Amino acid sequence: MERPTYFADILLPLPLPTTFTYRVPRELEGQLGFGQRVVVPFGNNKLYSGLVIEVHTRVPQFAHVKYVQDLIDTQPVITDLQWQLWEWIAHYYMATRGEVMAAALPSGLKLAGETKIVLHPLFNGDLSLLNEREVRVVEALTYRDKLSVSEIAKITEVQKVFPVIKNLVEKQVILTEEEIKRVYVPKKETYIVLTPQYQASQSDLLELISTLPEKQSNLILAFLMLFEKEKIGGVPRQLLLETAGVSSSPLQTLIKKGVLMQEEREMSRLPQVEAERTVADIQLSPLQQQKLDEIKESWKQFSVVLLHGITGSGKTELYIKLMDEVLAQGKQVLYLLPEIALTTQIVERLRTYFGERVGVYHSRFNEQERVEIWNRVLSEGPDRFDLVLGARSSLLLPFRDLGLIVVDEEHDASYRQMDPAPRYHARDAAVMYAHFHQAKVLLGSATPSLESYYNVQIGKYGLVELLERYAESQLPEIWIQNMVLAKKQDQVEGVLSHFLIDLIREALEKKEQIILFQNRRGYSVRMLCNSCTTMPTCKYCDVTLTYHKKANLLKCHYCGYAIPVPESCPTCGSHDVEMKGFGTQLVEEQLQTLFPDATVARMDLDTTRNKNSYQRMIGEFERGAIDILVGTQMVTKGLDFDRVSLVGVLDADHLLSYPDFRAFERAFQTLSQVSGRAGRKEVPGKVVVQTHQPKHKALSYVVGNQYVEMYQQQIKERAEFKYPPIYRLIKITLKHANQELVDKGAAFLASLVRQQFQGVLGPESPLVSKIQNLHLKDIYIKMNKDGAVEHRKKRLSELITQFKTTQTFRSIQVVIYVDF
Known part of the structure; x- marks a missing residue:
């Protein structure tokens, strides 16, 4: 009987729509299986590590099939259910499976390399039979032990270098040596034992x-x-x-x-923490216990339950109780948070109860640590992480047996991955991942997204409401400060109203803490020439540059472009220039002037770039070493400090006036969340919101804590104008360095789409119409939420493929956002 020939379908971490088939060499037959990594050649001179998706005996249609070069793993590095999630994300969000793989796998598990060229050990140095290009290669190799294919291409000054290499191999002048960089190296330590x-x-x-x-x-x-x-x-x-x-x-x-001997042992790079208390030590209030029972009862009917609990109501204690019950069943738990900053506080609380069972996963870890976490989530041994806490990327980890996913602050826009692909929403993908595991989902928020609350209203999700603060603490008192009137009455100093300054002074005298929110980093928003009204803009993006005083630079917050601050107007030469608007740096400086004896700290992207900077700053604030914390949106989300009595929103107008159909909802959420940082324990809370629009309806909903009324008003508008969550919205963005080409391409694609779909808007330039030297155009498609959605997405994909294969527009980037 003829011996069968085996082939393997391999997924590569590249934005390509399919897997690639390779032949399995005889020596690897029987060793390859789903989820293992292998080394395969791809293209002319590249090696990649890919994932085995299927091993089979179906002979490919194409003539030349490359061989699998090497097997990296003896066991799979992904699970079947994880692969199901990857496929769902790729399909639903109109991405490729390779893009999902690239996003999911830590860099330490993704390998890439190049063919290396070395001199043949039997080469005698005779150059007489070699042409000029071949001689150049040999001469270079006398100075270098090995050369990459790309280096040889530069030496020979030809792009198609493989014929040169092939001839030299045939003449036994060189050999090829396949090299691959293995990024992950286990940490080892030498131990001494008795013989x-x-x-x-x-x-x-x-x-x-x-x-x-x-x-x-x-x-x-x-x-x-x-x-x-x-x-x-x-x-x-x-x-x-x-x-x-x-x-x-x-x-x-x-x-x-x-007598003694040495042995090398693999060691963890992660901190080892013992549990200090048991979950039984947590004493729930009667109301919390009632809501805990309601959640479990609701899970009997719905796999997803929304916990609408106001700020300070004790939602985290309910999470911990539910996690403990799931862990006792031998299952795993995923606790999703929108921001890395939030993990700092909550991880300490979880480790108090669960010790070494808690794993933390986010982008601030280095690659070695991320691979170790990946392996310990995948492990079936005693070192397995049963409870993983992390930002959206932790959803892509290889869980074997999930029993519960908690999505905290589920309304937060940070759960949406914007760039690069796959552009998925972690909250919605978590619901699907839980479905694959037959697990439960708990969505928690004081200000639920309209999408989740709508799913409650149509009977898709369960709802449990916790509308009283824990330990009878009261919601903060909220004042709306009319900045138009305050300026007329000369009641403003710098960016702070006298009313807010007096409350800050009063809190400091009582040894209480203050949080001030301004959602712009930097010192000033822009530099303005009063003579010709010129404002310096980014060379590569359609935005004004922001002044950063400490570095004395004007910076672009989109691409990082920066220039020294000009002494005069670069257009007209006038010296009559000034800084307009304000960011967190300016607020910090003014506070230090007004309150020289107070300790002021700033929490924004500029001050928290290092892995442990969040933890250090939050720890100092918890200990009382910081009196006033100034920050961007980082300070609005889920942080819990006992001694904060005052919260100030310095400029609510940029939230209220942002041109987006979700602006009203997000303004309500942000203002409610930041207000919730005040008065969480025995210290009464006060909130001051500075605005030029004191009668804005969103502010009245915040003051009255009227979420349901806000939802009813907004859902009526969304239905009238056909926006989510009533309708589905897909956004298509086209990008190119040539503005004329992207304009023509957007018009052409929009015409194709309009032939097949109703409810098409655009093409229009977005608010920032150029980023990193690429001009942008947006097209929006509104779709009914019915059974034909998948068919419509398939048709849209075909239209985009047709557009991409049009010669004129082939170089235009097309980016798709599903459920935008």
């Missing part, structure tokens, strides 16, 4: 000690003491030498004598 002889007989060891020199006997005694104390079957080499107070020489002697 088997002395492990078996302690009496022999004790007899030996009396015959050894003093340093060697002291080292053995230190080893025995640490061995008993550490209880991990060995003693770290460095710890042993430090405890014994000796150099490495006595240790090496004992190793040569066969």
Whole structure:
């Protein structure tokens, strides 16, 4: 019987619509399976690590099939259910599976390399049979041990370099050496253990000690003491030498004598934390216990439950109780948070109860740490992370048996991945992932998204409401400060009203803390020439540059472009220039002037770029080392501080006036959330909102804590104008460096789309019409939410493929946002 030939379909981390088929070499037959990584050649000179999706005997239609080069893993690095999620994300959000793989896998698990060229060991140096290009390669290799294919292309000055390499290989002048960079390297530590002889007989060891020199006997005694104390079957080499107070020489002697031996052990890069309390220690109020029971009862009917709990109502305690019940069943729990900043506080609370079972996953970890977390989530051993806390990327981890997903602050826009693809919404994808695992989902928020509350109203989700603060603490008192009137009455100093300044002074006198919210970083929003009204703009983006005083630069917050602050107007030369608007840096400076004895800190992207900067700043604020915390949206979300009595919103107008159909909803959410930071324990809370629009309806809903009324008013408008959540909205953005081309391309694509769809808007230039030297055009499509949505997306995909294959528009980037 003829031996079958095996092939493997491999997924590569590239934005390509399909898998690629490779032949399985005889020596790897029977070893390859789903989810394992293999090394495969792709293109002319690249090697990639890809994932095995299927092994089969179906012969591909194309003639030349490349071989799998190597097997990296003996076990799968992804799970079947994780693969189902990847496929769903790719399909639903109109991305490719390769893009999902690239987003999901840590860089340490993605390998790429190039073919390397070395001189053949039998080459005798005879150049007479070589042409000019071949001679250049050989001469270069006499100076370098090895060259990459791209380096040879530069040397020979030809793009199609493979014929040159092929000829040199055939002439036995060079050899190819495939290299691949393995990014993840386990951390190892040297441990000292007894040799088997002395492990078996302690009496022999004790007899030996009396015959050894003093340093060697002291080292053995230190080893025995640490061995008993550490209880991990060995003693770290460095710890042993430090405890014994000796150099490495006595240790090496004992190793040569066969008394001790060294072994390398893989060590965790992650902190090891023991649980300090049990979940049973948490005492729920009668209302919390009632709501906990309601959630569990609602789960009997709905797999997804929305917990609408006002700020400070004690939602986290309910999360912990529910997590504990799921973990007791041997299942895993995922706790999603919208911002890395929030993980700092909550991880300490969770580790208090769950210790080493808690894993934290977000982009601030280095690649080695992320791979270790990935492996421990995937593990079936005792080191498995049962409870993972993280931002949206943690949804893509390889969970084996999820029992519960908690999506905290579920309304937050940070759950939407904007760039690069896949442009998914983590909240909605979490609902689908839980469905694959037959797990439950709890969405929590004080200000639920209209989408989630609408799903409650149509009977898709369950609802539990927790509308009283914990321990009878009261919601803060909210004042709307009319800045138009305050300026007329000369009641403003800098960017602060006298009313707010007086309340800050009063709080400081009581040793209470203050949070001030201004959602613009930098010092000033823009520089303005009063003579010709010129404002310096970014060279690559359609935005004005923001002044950063500390660096004395004008910076673009979209691409990072920066210039020194000009002494005069770059257009007319006038010296009559001034800074307009204000950011967190200016607020910080004014506070330091007004309150020189107070400790002021600023929390924004500029001050929290390092991995531990959030943790350090939040820790200092918790300890009372910071009196006033000024921040951007980071300070609005979920943080819990006992001594905060005053919150100030310095400029509500940019929230209220933003040109977006969700602006009203998001203004209500942001203002309600930041107000909720005040008065969370025994300290009464006060909130001051500074605005030039004191009669804006959103502000009245915030003051009255009227979420349901806000929802009813907004859902009526959304229905009237055919916006989500009543209708589905897909946004298509076209990008190109040539503005004329992108305008023509957008008009052409819009005409194609209008032939197939109703409810098409655009093309229009967005608010920022150029980013990183690329001009942008947007097209919006409104669709009914019915059974034909998938058919419409398929048709849209075909139209975009038709557009991309049109020669004139082939170079235009097309970006799709589903459920925008």
